[in-house]
Every structure is written in C-alpha cells, then in structure tokens.
Amino acid sequence: MKQPMIEFEGERATTYDERYQKMAPLKDCLHLLADQVFASLPEEARVLVVAAGTGAELLYLAERHPEWIFTAVEPSKTMMSICREKCAQAGVGERVEFHNGYLQDLPQSQAYHGATSFLVSHFLLEADERRAFFREIARRLHPGGPLVNADLTHLEGDHQNVMALWLQTMTHSGHTLEQLQEYEANLKRAVSLVSDAEMKALLVDAGFQAPTRFLQTALISAWSAQRV
Ligand SMILES: C[S@@+](CC[C@H](N)C(=O)[O-])C[C@H]1O[C@@H](n2cnc3c(N)ncnc32)[C@H](O)[C@@H]1O
Known part of the structure; x- marks a missing residue:
C-alpha cells in the first residue's frame, strides 16, 4: 500500500485535537452511534481500531466497555x-495493543469482534488501494463482525452547498484563511471523495455485507457493514 500524501506528523499531529475541538x-x-452498532458484541470483545489517531474513538469505547480489549493501528x-x-x-x-504501522503489517492472530476506521480511507486515492484496505480489515474480523467506517464523502447534488457549510464550520472552529486554503488544496490533491453508492460497492467488494449509511454530519458520512 502506498503512503497517503498527507502525513500526520509534526504540527499536524500535535495540534490535531486542538484544531478540531470545536467540531x-x-x-x-x-x-454514540458506532457504539450502538457494536451493541451485539460480547462482553469481552476484541476491537480493531484502524487509524486510531490521537485515540478519540478508542477512548470513547474503552471507557464504556471495561472488559473490551483493543488493537490500535x-x-x-x-x-x-x-x-x-x-x-x-x-x-x-493496559487493554490496548499499540501497533505503530500499517494494517497489512499487523500479524493476524485471534479474530476481532468489531472494527472501526474513521477518517482514513478517503486518503487512499485509488479504488484498488481502498478496496485492499477494507479487505485487510475484513480478513481480521469474525464472520458477521461489524465494521464502522467514516469518511469525507461526495454528496452528489448537495455537494457544493455542503462543502460551503463545511468550510464555514472550519472557519468557525478557528482555521485561519491560510489554513483553510491549505485544507482546500489538500482536499483536491490528497483526498478521494466517493459517493454513498461507490462506498457501498467498495465495502461489498472487500468482503462485507449489508453496508448501511447511518449518519451524515456535513461532509462526513458513516457506514456500518458486517463481514460476510
Ligand atoms: C484524520 S486522522 C483520524 C484519526 C481518528 N480516527 C479520528 O477520527 O480522530 C487520520 C489518521 O489516519 C492515519 N493513517 C493514514 N493512513 C493510514 C493507513 N493507511 N492506515 C491506517 N492509518 C492511517 C493518520 O496517521 C492519522 O492519524
């Protein structure tokens, strides 16, 4: 898998939480909803958190499920x-195994009961790479195990208006004009915005069933799907 064009190192990493705090x-x-998708997971579930970032979704789930154990990739x-x-x-x-690397290099041990991948697959510009990324997740899940995925998306007829709202929200959250211009340039060169239908097809091709778009918050959409 090729490295994404945007690296989350240096200031991009150390200011990540602060930059998006208002959002x-x-x-x-x-x-909240990802946790409900995971409602049927066993009490001692193993959960794979792909692109854990600074730990937002991992911490949310870990604090609510004291018996769950996690792998953060x-x-x-x-x-x-x-x-x-x-x-x-x-x-x-102590309940988290930290894998500082890519998913394909994570040894396949015991299968996971559930997985998350939030705000990462949109950095994989080629459909083949993106499919391969979801396949790597599918391979590590129990049959029937749920994935919750969230990405920046293309909203078809509504796209232009929602994009304007998104950029307005970034301004509200404290992005300067210069940062906003850099963000817009990055969106064009380093992010692939796919439609709901394209995402569902990607998930099915990667070995998931019943892909369901259960949430849209401005430009971010979220899907659940179960490993076949
Ligand atoms: C926008 S952040 C999202 C972090 C976190 N999931 C969240 O929602 O706050 C994207 C993260 O994906 C990581 N990343 C980039 N490419 C990746 C890949 N191929 N596999 C796993 N993580 C990746 C980046 O290093 C970064 O931490």
Whole structure:
C-alpha cells in the first residue's frame, strides 16, 4: 500500500485535537452511534481500531466497555504517542495493543469482534488501494463482525452547498484563511471523495455485507457493514 500524501506528523499531529475541538460534537454523534452498532458484541470483545489517531474513538469505547480489549493501528509516531499517553491517563492503556504501522503489517492472530476506521480511507486515492484496505480489515474480523467506517464523502447534488457549510464550520472552529486554503488544496490533491453508492460497492467488494449509511454530519458520512 502506498503512503497517503498527507502525513500526520509534526504540527499536524500535535495540534490535531486542538484544531478540531470545536467540531467535536460532530464526532460525538459518530461515537454514540458506532457504539450502538457494536451493541451485539460480547462482553469481552476484541476491537480493531484502524487509524486510531490521537485515540478519540478508542477512548470513547474503552471507557464504556471495561472488559473490551483493543488493537490500535496508527502509522504516525506522533499521533500514536499522543494516543498512548491519553490511554494511560484514562487508565485504559493496559487493554490496548499499540501497533505503530500499517494494517497489512499487523500479524493476524485471534479474530476481532468489531472494527472501526474513521477518517482514513478517503486518503487512499485509488479504488484498488481502498478496496485492499477494507479487505485487510475484513480478513481480521469474525464472520458477521461489524465494521464502522467514516469518511469525507461526495454528496452528489448537495455537494457544493455542503462543502460551503463545511468550510464555514472550519472557519468557525478557528482555521485561519491560510489554513483553510491549505485544507482546500489538500482536499483536491490528497483526498478521494466517493459517493454513498461507490462506498457501498467498495465495502461489498472487500468482503462485507449489508453496508448501511447511518449518519451524515456535513461532509462526513458513516457506514456500518458486517463481514460476510
Ligand atoms: C484524520 S486522522 C483520524 C484519526 C481518528 N480516527 C479520528 O477520527 O480522530 C487520520 C489518521 O489516519 C492515519 N493513517 C493514514 N493512513 C493510514 C493507513 N493507511 N492506515 C491506517 N492509518 C492511517 C493518520 O496517521 C492519522 O492519524
């Protein structure tokens, strides 16, 4: 798998939480509903958190499910070290295996009961790469195991208006004009926005069934699907 064009290192990593703090309510919806998608997981579930970043979804789930154990997959050293520190502070670090690298290099041991991949697959520009990414997740799940995926998406007829709203929200959250221009340039060169139908087809091709788009918060859409 090729490296994404955007690296989450240096300032991009150390300021990540602060930069998006005002937009956190959008993620709160995602966390709440992802947890409900996982309602049928066993009490001692193993959960794979792909692109764990600074640990937002992992911490949300770990604090609510004291028996669950997690594998956090994250290629950025800086994001992973912030994640590790926050997990330690929250007292959940001992239930997390930290894999500082890519998913394809994570040894396949026991299967996982559920998986998340939030705000990462849109960095895989080629459909083949993106399919391969979801396949790597599918291979590691129990049959029937749910995946919750969230990405920036293409909203077809509504896209232009929602994009304007999205950029307005970024301004509200404190992005300067210069940062906004950089963000827009990155969206064009390093992010692939696919439609709902394209995402569902990708998930099915990668070995998932019943892909369901259960949430849209401005430009972010979220899907659940079960491993076949
Ligand atoms: C926008 S952040 C999202 C972090 C977290 N999931 C969240 O919602 O806050 C994207 C993360 O994906 C990581 N990443 C980039 N390419 C990846 C890949 N191929 N596999 C796993 N993680 C990747 C980046 O290092 C970064 O931490």
